[in-house]
Amino acid sequence: MSTLVVSQITKRFGSLLALDAVSLRFESGEIHSVLGENGAGKSTLMNVMAGFVKPDQGSVTLNGSPIPLGLAFACKRMGIEMIHQHFTLVPAFTVAENLALARLDRLNTIAETNEIASKGLAIAKRLGWKMDAEAKTGDLSVGVQQRIEIIKAISGDADVLIFDEPTAVLAPDEVEDLFRVLRQLKEAGKCVILIAHKLSEVLAISDRVSVLRRGKLIATASIQDVDASTLANWMVGEMPPKRDRETLKESTEGFSVNSLTVLGDRKDVAVKSVSFSIRQREILGFGGVDGNGQVELAECLAQVRTSSSGSMTWLGQPVTQDEPRIGYVPQDRQSDGLALSMSIQDNMLVSGLDRPSLWKGNFIIRSAIWEWAKSLIKNYAIKAESPLDLAGSLSGGNQQKVVVSRTLDNHPPFLVVVNPGRGLDIKATDYVHEMILSARDGGAAVALFSTDLDELYKLSDRVLFMVGGKLVEDAGALSLVGGVAP
Amino acid sequence: MKWLRPLLFPVGLFVILVLTLVVFRLPVLDSLKLLVTGAAGDKFGWSRTAVKSTPLLLTGLGMVVAWRGGMYNIGGEGQFIVGGLFGAIVAKFLVFGSLHVPPFITIPLILIACVLGGAAWAWLAGWLYVRRGVEVVISTILLNFIAIQVLGYACSGPLQEMKKQVPLTDLLPDNAMLPKLSRQMDLHLGVVIAWVVAILVFFYLFRTRSGYRLRLVGENSNMARANRIQVDRTRLLAMCLSGSLCGLAGGIEYLGMAGQLGSGFSQQWGFLGIPVALLGGLHPLLCLGSAGIFGALFAGSEDLARFTQAGTTLVYVIQAMAVLGYVGIKAQLDRRPVVEPS
Known part of the structure; x- marks a missing residue:
């Protein structure tokens, strides 16, 4: 029986307090979920336990003996394994070769590959998984790749298994199967730790659950003692106040999306048949935890990514390259x-490619661009000496102002904005928010994607949440974690 | 101290030059004198310098265009050779055929063929990258080898001179070559063409819409994509333009100096374009300077080679050291302070 005890762990990244004196206890023979919003500190905590991040203060002990902090290989040898969200497999290798990598220290010649991998294959069989040892890993589905990753971890006799959002990449039936295996591992006396933010899954599988918020441990509880709304409230804390908004009398039909499906970079279905419409003079907010299809949807709306099915219309007409x-x-x-290594002026020009005043045929009018850049710097209060300064020399807030100013100066009737305030100080954030609001008041239809609830509620006229590529209605804290069906 | 930076390159180069001479155990002052008189002592020296720097300038410009577009084309050599080959094919039909085409038509046609040949060779590498993700650095290097082999085959096969005695193509008659200033000097029209092209490349990169897109894709392809610029198409364009310039370099070497192709057609001009572009800070007009300096080194070392055993090896050593020094200093200057994660 093993016990992993975390005590008083504190970790700072610059000015950000990622973990604030967190103490937790993980027992073997149970599944312990750690919940929290983006940036709550769950990943940092897991990385501390697996030796990938060295904390500033505090200690971690396994069965009473301290683990070597910040030394991932040593932690592995002690029996702590982490199954990352992004797999650590070699796509060009066969399944057997990847399994053999788990015991790299014992792998002396290629001939031993299958011998070493056979243990992993036996485990796969015991777990009820069929594995083709000779298949090329890159050709396999994400679900199967995750299985290889899990087998890699347990074939090393690990006692503590940390799963970083394992269900994020899985189809529903694959999730079921994963849960079956997790329970089997639990029965075998392993200590299973799960990072998650889907409440329904946490409730279905966990024995105990801990909630982090802004680097602090909020509570730990047995699963019988909590329900979805309690957990959601723990995660989110107090919901930001909803803005009273005069009814949108003047607004007219704007951008409509009908059962739109978008594929992600790995050809996975990132956005699943969503439908919504944004009126002119309206900001529609899209909330939710990172990685639920927001970026893919935003890119599709901005016509940077193509959709695989569904339709988009503007003022009732199908969307084209030029309209809106x-x-x-x-x-x-x-x-x-x-x-970053180009001048501010050159960075602004990207939005001015179709501005007639800046071009004479296909030739740049240097003076016009200079004047235009100077006016943007002045009108949007960008702190820069000259339009020829490098964009990389600006502070984060001023960099964001460059992006926002060049975009808004075209007065686009349709605006797609993703996390506009991320990483900015309060003053810069307020300024950028004002700019977005005035674009809205100028008649634009705005799609705002934000993982920051304060920002979302401050700016949006209506709010929807994205969960697993689908849209759910705004229902307070619960909707953030997918507790409510659309 | 910032105003000293422009001096860094010439002073640094001079120091390297002197150090190299010392290491080679050459009399420093006499050698420098030989170098200077060889490269700029009289009008013949100046002519030699101009002629030697011409292919360097053009291949250097080729590298500038590709690298600015984020495509690390190392295949200038292959594009130079294939350009020359295309030119020789056209020459075989127009100059040596039974058509009797006048020179004022054959010269531009041969040059255009060279440009197209270089572009096609570079396009191959670009296409492999855009479609199949093959690294340009690797594919262009490999295409160099192929081009060299094809050149060897062509010169002893289909393009061999009519008597079939030596592995060379037919020597172009003087009137089919680029016009020269005087019979005693090598100075030819290609020198002027190269200078004009340098200015055109500058205007293209920094004053046109297409050039702006190309630079943007090179600086940050994600940003270009987010602003709906067609990244792949721009990359292909960068490669084709780069290949065109290298092909033109081959054409001008063919019509200006060599007059025929053989296995020694390119004296690494395509490779030497890389240091020219780097030391020119990837700027077309600064490349005029860097190509001029390297051209002068080549021209000057011809005399030096007559008096010492070091010969042109010296030039390559100096070039290599200059590039290494430049890259090292640039890396030091470009270091950004560590930024805290947000």
């Missing part, structure tokens, strides 16, 4: 919004 004109503020300004 779209303003898109992507989620990550550094990776998708800006070219």
